[in-house]
Amino acid sequence: MADNHSFDVVSEINHVEMHNAIDQAQREIAVRYDFKGTKASLEFDKKENAITVLANHKGQLDTVLQVLKEKMAKRGVPVKALIRGKVEDASHDTVREVLKLHTGVDTEDARKIVKDIKQLKLKVQAQIMEDKVRVTGKKLDELQAVIAYLKEHGPEYPLQFVNLT
Structure with missing residues (x-):
């Protein structure tokens, strides 16, 4: 005793579930009517533990982030693990934000x-x-x-x- x-x-964080959440968010972005014909996308860099979000404007970027957060919550990945970066202008009149995953x-x-x-x-x-x-x-x-x-x-x-x- x-x-x-x-x-x-x-x-x-569970990287497998995070990958699945990003995959589901990418699929939803691909089929949603409000994202048709836009450059909205998500990209997951496992080595850097970072997610790059690309959108046509800041409002759309926030909507993409909301979709990602919903998918993360459904898969049991803590949303508070996301560390938001600076929104910056990208090529072809788009905006980009790099999110870090806290570990x-x-x-x-x-x-x-x-x-x-x-x-x-x-x-x-x-x-x-x-x-x-x-x-x-x-x-x-x-x-x-x-x-x-x-x-x-x-x-x-x-x-x-x-x-x-």
């Missing part, structure tokens, strides 16, 4: 998470390990209290709690 239990706080816990956020966990006054330890935070403790109830706290007071991007042992 004296074993330590632990879990990792991570921020990652990993930022260093500043990891420090804040560790500090918040210490302020809970529970008998748990938290340590930063690259782009995740490991929390260890003797009682599962205390670990679950930490998870509940982080779900409520965590950073803006989505967190997952994995490897609970």
